[in-house]
């Protein structure tokens with residue numbers, strides 16, 4: 001990852017601003033990006049971010065306060081350290097061949113483990129009053145893209161702009177700890193929606209199990225090849241989240257996997273749901289194309305980065321997919337011995353760059369609340385129709 005990091009750093013400094021010419025690419029000398037750009041947050045920046053979050057907490061009380069959210073971009077550009085805001089602003093407009101689609105902010109914030117308390121048994125028991133400061137920090141990063149934090153009825157019936165993602169205590173031993181490469185599936189978030197998140201952030205408050213992050217970028221393939229061409233056809237199905245009952249009508253909706261620019265495509269893809277779920281119901285042609293693509297794509301899965309407490313991964317959900325991890329929650333490997341530890345605790349935030357473009361699927365009185373259930377179909381909820 002070192003080499004990639006170095007070249008990625010360079011690309012952020014020179015190539016990614018739309019007003020600047022791209023750097024001279026010398027034939028085959030430039031390789032496709034294979035991993036996220038790593039940004040080491042300096043102690044000075046970390047302190048500044050912490051101070052800003054404290055000031056905002058005092059001023060607004062909560063990161064969902066309407067006055068704060070409606071002035072988010074202003075706050076982001078005024079209050080974030082300039083370098084961090086600049087990196088994010090360029091990331092929001094960079095869809096180039098060298099853009100992997102994920103940034104890692106190492107040491108973005110200090111996490112007071114005592115103040116946090118033990119990891120709750122599941123997300124349902126989360127005490128969000130302990131997480132307010134982190135909600136301000138995450139939202140500022142999205143604000144610098146600029147992108148607006150949103151919530152989805154399809155995910156926890158909304159559940160606020162910040163979600164605690166916690167491995168369920170009861171599930172600890174049902175998952176395999178082997179972590180073999182073939183076990184890794186990747187997905188772009190909510191691949192069963194047309195209005196899926198544009199950007200995602202994952203802030204790690206705890207990762208004592210030392211679980212690597214799992215990322216995969218469509219840019220790792222390089223230029224669009226003959227296998228990828230097939231994925232522009234609108235013939236692919238994506239079942240809803242496994243938690244929801246089947247719906248005959250919308251299961252018939254098909255769409256493309258790749259979209260946007262033909263040469264530098266975006267991706268909407270869920271390996272587990274679209275290829276390995278028996279209920280996916282793909283046509284033989286669609287399945288054939290998906291399997292061929294997956295054979296190539298899985299080689300590009302990157303799991304070389306192990307997040308520490310206070311690290312944040314920022315993802316363009318149209319370029320980069322993330323993984324379903326398999327690990328033994330609440331245990332870490334110490335010299336071959338499995339030793340008990342606090343379970344992983346991660347905070348996820350999702351955002352959209354335009355509230356106007358999603359207005360047909362948002363609640364009447366809350367344009368930040370997305371009611372899409374499955375490929376354009378809305379949840380039958382009165383709040384969205386008032």
Ligand SMILES: [Fe+2]
Pocket residue numbers: 187188189322
């Ligand atoms: Fe996900």
